[in-house]
Amino acid sequence: MHSRTSLFPFSLAARSAAALLVAVMLGACTTAPAPDLPSAGTNLNQTQPSGPSRWELVRWQQPDGAQRDIPHGDNGQPIIFEFNEGIDAAQGTVSGTSGCNRFTGSYGKTDTGIRFDRIAGTRMACPPPRMELESALLKAMQTPFATVGTQPSAGSTGRQIIWKTAGGDLLQFVEREGVGRRGASVEAGGVEKVVYIDSQRVECSGVGKMTCYRWRESPEAPWQLWYGPIEGLDFEPGVAYTLRVREYQVPNPPADASSIRWQLLKVESRTRAK
Template sequence: MLTFARDTCVQRFARCAVVALLAGTLGACTTASAPDLPSAGTNLNQTQPSGPSRWELVRWQQPDGSLREIPHGDNGQPIIFEFNEGIDAAQGTVSGTSGCNRFTGSYGKTDTGIRFDRIASTRMACPPPRMELESSLLKAMQTPFATVGTQPSAGSTGRQIIWKTAGGDLLQFVEREGVGKRGASVDAGGIEKVVYIDSQRVECSGVGKMTCYRWRESPQAPWQLWYGPIEGLDFEPGVAYKLRVREYQVPNPPADASSIRWQLLNVESRTRAK
C-alpha cells in the first residue's frame, strides 16, 4: 500500500520520494491512505519518443482521502488529455475532453510538475455530476500541478502519473493508446474504411438509454447507428465528419459492448452544419 503526502509533507518531498522508491511507501509523511497508486518520483523514468500521447484521468482523491466519482460521457468517453508533443516535452499544446466539453490550450514543464495556459472549452450542457467535475477540473488547471507519483509502463498497463493540484487533490492519469473501452483486445490487422458521421448524435437504446453516432458509407447511403466510441475522435456537435478509420473485430466482447471497434486514422474533412 502506498500513501501520499499532505501539505506537511511537501517541504520534505525530496526525502520522502527517496523513501518511496526504496520502501514503496510514504507512510512517514502522511495519514491519508491511497492504495494502488504509483511510486513517487519527479519524472516518469521512461522517456518516450516525441509525438502525441493520450492520458486518461482514472482516479481523483480529495485532500481528506475520499474519492470523487469520475463519470464518463454518453458513449463511455473518458476524461482525456492529449499532449501534441508528448508529456515529456518541455512545452506544447494540449486538448481533450474534460468531462462534458472539449478543451484546448497549451502546457509547459515546471521545476516540480506541469502548468496549463490559455485553456478554452466549448459550452455544452451536461448532467450535473459531469458538469460539477468538469468545473472543478478546469478550475484546478488554472494553477500548476505538482508531480508526486510516477510509474513506468508494466505489461499492458501504460505509464502512470499523479499530479497534486494547488487545492491538495491528487489526480491519477494513465497513458492510453486510444480513447475507447479500456482493456478490449483487438485483431492486430483490421481493415481501413471511410465513414461519414452526422453532425449530431441521437438517442438510442443499448443496455440502457444512450446517444449514438449516425454514420453511412457514402453521402447517398442511408444513415445507420453506431453504438460505440470512435477512438481518437474529439467529436464536436454541429460538425459533420468524413473519417478514415481502422475497423477491428473484437474477440469475445462483453455483453454490453460491440464486436466491432473503430480507431480513427485521419479526419478527411469537417463540415459545420448550417
Template sequence: MQKILRPLAMILALASATIMSACASGQPPDTPSANTSLSETRSSGPSRWELVRWQRPDGTLRDIPHGDNGQPIIFDFNDGIDSPQGTVSGTSGCNRFTGGYGKTSTGIRFDRIAGTRMACPGPRMELESALLKAMSSPFTTVGTQPSAGSMGRQIVWKTADGDLLQFVEREGVGRRGAKIDAASGKEKIVYIDSQRVECSGVGKMQCYRWRESPDAPWQLWYGAIEGLDFEPGVSYKLRVREYQVPNPPADASSIRWQLLDVEERSRAK
C-alpha cells in the same frame, strides 16, 4: 527524488497519509520533489492519458467516467508528456477542451484552456468544473511509473487543493508500441462500428466491433487502433497496416493495427 513504486496505488496512499497527517498537525503538507521525465521506452510524439482515479485530501474518491460509465477524461499531449511545452486537448468530463501546457521544475502547468459548451447532467458538469478549476493552477508530480506489464506509463499529480489525480497512458493518438519493421506489415481496409462494446480479456474491457466489408458479420477487436482518435457515435472506414507482434505478452494481442488513413467517417443516426 523521483518516486517509482509498484503498485502505483501506494503513491496515492502515502501522499494521502502525508496530507492528512499535516492537516491534523496544523502544518501545511510538504510538496514532494519529483523528476517529471517519463521517457523510458516510448517514442517522441503525441501521447494520450486517461484520468483513472481522483482522490480528495480526506481520502475519499470522486466518481469519474470510464468504460460504459461515460466518455473518460482524456488528455492528448501533441508533443508527448515529456516535451517541455506544447498543446493539449481532450475531454474534461462533458466537453472537449484545448490549450497549452509546459513543464515546471516540479510538475506541469496548463494555460489558455478553452472548451466547447455542451450541457451535460449535473454530476458531469460538477466534475468538469472541478477539473478545469484544478487546471488553472500548476500540478505537482508526486509519482511516476514507467510501465506495468501491458499497461502504459502512469503518473500521479497533486493539485493546488491537494487532490491526487492518477493518469494512465492509453493506446490511441500517438501512443507508440515497440518498434517493428514497417516492411513486415500489410495494408487492409476495416470497418469500425460507431460504439465500442463490453468484452472480456484479462478482465472486463471495451472492444471495437469491426468487419472486413459492409456486409460481413461483426467481429471484436481487443487491441488498440494506433493513431485513431475514436469518437463514439461515429463509424469509420479505415485503411490500416497490420503487423504480427513477435513474442507478445500473455495479456496482449499478437496483431497490431496502425492507422494509415480515415477513408470515410459517418455519424450514426
C-alpha cells in the same frame, strides 16, 4: 459481467493504479519517497520517446481521502488529456475532454510539475455530476500541478502519473493508446458493423510476440483474434466493449499487416468484468 461502477474495479490496471496512489500517500508521510516508486523527478521518457501521448484521469482523491466519482460521457468517453509533444516536453499544446466539453490550451513543465495556460472549451450543457466535475477540474488547472509520483509501463498497464493540485487533490492519470485518433473525421467508404471486444487482450504471434484484442460478431459467437489497433478506442483493461466501427479494406497491405482496418464510430456499451 457486471455493469460499470463509479469505484475502481479490481482489474490489473486498477490494482496498479491503487498501489501507485497508496505508495504516494505513504511517501507523503515521510521524508523519503516510497521504496517502490520512482521519485517525482523521474523522466517518463525512460519508457517511451517524445511525441504525442494520451492520458486518462482514472482517480481523483480529495484532501480528506475521499474518492471523487469520475462519470463518463454519453458514449462512454473518459476524461482525456492529449499532449501534442508528449508529457515530458518542455511545452506544447494540450486538448481533450474535461468531463462534458472539449478543451484546448497549452502546457509547460515547471520545476515541480506542469502548468496549463490559455485553456478554452466548448459550452455544451451536461448532467449535473459531469458539469460539477468539469468545473472543479478546470478550476484546478488554473494553477500549476505538482508531480508527486510516476510509474513506467507495467504489463498491460500504461505509464502513470499523479499530480497534486494547489487545493491538495491528487489526480491520477494513466496513459492510453489511440493517440490522435478520437475526433478525427470518418473516412468515406467502408462497411459499418458492430463488434464485441473482450475485457483483456491476450498474447499472440505476429511478426513477433505481441498482444491482440479478442473480438466476436455476436455475444454467442466464438472469440477471434484482432491483430491491429482499433482506431479511436481508448482501451481500458478489465472493460468489455460493444463497438460500432467502420471496416475498410487495405489495398496492398504489407506482408506482416492486416488486410482490413477498423475505425471507431461509437462506443455502444462498456461493461466491467468481475
